[in-house]
Amino acid sequence: MKYAVITDSNVAALYGKPDFFVVPAGESSKSLETVQDLASHLFQKGYGRDTTIVGFGGGMICDLAGFLASSFCRGVPFILIPTTLLAMVDASIGGKTGVNLPEGKNLLGSTTFPERVIVQPSFLETLPDSEWENGIIEILKAGLLADPYLFYHLPHLSVAAIIDRAIEVKRRIVARDPYEHGCRALLNFGHTIGHALESLSGYTLSHGRAVASGIVLESRLSHAMGLLPMDDLEIIESHFPPVEVHFEPSQIIKQLAVDKKTRGGTPHFVLLEKIGEPHVKEGKFCHPADEHLLLEVLTESCMCTR
Ligand SMILES: NC(=O)c1ccc[n+]([C@@H]2O[C@H](COP(=O)([O-])OP(=O)(O)OC[C@H]3O[C@@H](n4cnc5c(N)ncnc54)[C@H](O)[C@@H]3O)[C@@H](O)[C@H]2O)c1
Ligand SMILES: [Zn+2]
Numbered sequence: 403m404k405y406a407v408i409t410d411s412n413v414a415a416l417y418g419k420p421d422f423f424v425v426p427a428g429e430s431s432k433s434l435e436t437v438q439d440l441a442s443h444l445f446q447k448g449y450g451r452d453t454t455i456v457g458f459g460g461g462m463i464c465d466l467a468g469f470l471a472s473s474f475c476r477g478v479p480f481i482l483i484p485t486t487l488l489a490m491v492d493a494s495i496g497g498k499t500g501v502n503l504p505e506g507k508n509l510l511g512s513t514t515f516p517e518r519v520i521v522q523p524s525f526l527e528t529l530p531d532s533e534w535e536n537g538i539i540e541i542l543k544a545g546l547l548a549d550p551y552l553f554y555h556l557p558h559l560s561v562a563a564i565i566d567r568a569i570e571v572k573r574r575i576v577a578r579d580p581y582e583h584g585c586r587a588l589l590n591f592g593h594t595i596g597h598a599l600e601s602l603s604g605y606t607l608s609h610g611r612a613v614a615s616g617i618v619l620e621s622r623l624s625h626a627m628g629l630l631p632m633d634d635l636e637i638i639e640s641h642f643p644p645v646e647v648h649f650e651p652s653q654i655i656k657q658l659a660v661d662k663k664t665r666g667g668t669p670h671f672v673l674l675e676k677i678g679e680p681h682v683k684e685g686k687f688c689h690p691a692d693e694h695l696l697l698e699v700l701t702e703s704c705m706c707t708r
Contacts, residue, residue: 403452403453403454404448404449404452404453404454405453405454405455405456405481406423406444406447406449406453406454406455406456407419407421407422407423407456407458408422408423408425408440408455408456408457408458408459408463408466408467408470409422409423409424409425409457409458409459409463410424410425410426410427410428410431410459410460410462410463411424411425411426411427412427413427413458413459413460413463413485416528417458417485417525422458423440423443423444425439425440425463425466427462428462429462429502429605431462431466432462432465432466432500432501432502433501433502434501434503434510436466436501437466437469437470437473437501440466440470441470441473441474444474450475451475451478453474453475453478454478454479454480454481454517455467455470455471455474455478455479455480455481456480456481456482456483457471457480457481457482457483457494457516458483458485459483459484459485459486459489460484460485460486460488460489460493460533461484461486461488461489461492461493461494463489464482464484464489464493464494464499465493465498465499465500465501465508465511466499466501467480467482467499468480468482468497468498468499468500468512468514468516469499469500469501469510469511469512469514471499471514472499472512472514473512477514479516479517480514480516480517481516481517481518481519481520482494482516482518482519482520483519483520483522483525484519484521484525485525485526485529486526486529486533486536486537487526487529487533487534487536487537487538487541487565488533488536488537488540488609488610490521490523490526490537490565490569491537491540491541491544491565491568491569491572492537492540492568492572494516494519494521495519495569495572495573495576496572496573496576496580496586496589497513497514497515497516497576497580498511498513499511499512499513499514500512513580513581513582515580521565521569523561523562523565526561532608535608535610535611535614536608536609536610537610538556538610539592539610539611539613539614539617539642540568540610540613541556541564541568542556542617542641542642543589543591543592543613543617544567544568544571544572545567545568545571545677545678546591546617546621546638546674546677546678547571547575547588547589547591547678547680548571548574548575548678549567549568549570549571549678550677550678551567552564552567552568552571553641553677553678554677572589575588575589584685584687585682585687587663587672587687587688588672588680588687590663590672590688591617591620591672591674591680592613592614592616592617592620592672593613593616594616594620594658594661594663594669594670594671594672595615595616595619595620595654595658595671596609596612596613596614596615596616596617597612597616597661598616598654598657598658598661599612599615599616599647599649599654600612600613601657601660602649602653602654602657603648611643611646614642614643615642615645615646615647617638617642618638618639618642618645618703619645619647619699619700619703620671620672620673620674621634621635621638621639621674622635622699622702622703623671623673623691623695623696623699624673624674624675624681626695626698626699627673627691627692627695629673629674629675629681630673630674630675630676631676634674634676634677637677638674638677645703647700647703647704649704650704651697651700651701651704654700655669655696655697655700663688665690668690668691668693669690669691669696670688670689670690670691671688671689671690671691672687672688672689673689
């Protein structure tokens, strides 16, 4: 068995070896063109069907290496060694691989599970401060969905314990529904509005910041719909940065129409009943929101920033 290590230029500069396959750091490398270049390079260097691909880097590399492995020689095994907090708790877990298209993010991909994921928290020693938030927000999301202890005690837990617990939340949800026919959709909590904000900002807003606002707004919606008690809402709001929405509610609602959970033109949301407990009704994990309540929540939240 031959191992082909795929990484990005930043990770290579810190931890690289001469025989690594290196792509430029940044989301623009997560493309079909890069997959084709990597596949050609692998063949030129004598890698074939007996290859195991190793994705060594952040979420961009995990998605890219997984997608390459899922199609190289019609599919070879792969191992992921995530090096960002986000990749450790989110991108390397759950088998989603893929690349971006000019039309949008993650539009081409597959659900293919790695042979193994190796999580080594010491890689985080070199992670820039600005990258931590993206991971922390997904960890808080995991806590809100299924691990209230993690949500409440995050500042007092070791990084290794935080990573373990967040992985466990995602692993359990994915194990019950690997191909997203049901409960896996819960992982989209905060992401319906989060993606709309991210996209309206032209991706100048980081994923973490956009999802943080999405989580607070979707929690406010949960409260407005009579599900989440005020006490829980206030605790949630205190754990996230203040919501900064620089768009008109009507723009956001228009953008929500392109969300993958939208059915018959009505956006659907993951809603909370309390911290650690999502709303599940008649076997459904995503719910349509009353349009007036949604508009009200967005209007109030947008006014706060003016
Ligand atoms: N497949 C999934 O389920 C899933 C889930 C969440 C996110 N994602 C994808 O993950 C990507 C975002 O992941 P990300 O935030 O890790 O971004 P990233 O991979 O671009 O990494 C962020 C930055 O950190 C650098 N870096 C990585 N490890 C480092 C280290 N140890 N020390 C210093 N610098 C390091 C990278 O070079 C990059 O500049 C997006 O493409 C997103 O779509 C996928
Ligand atoms: Zn996310």
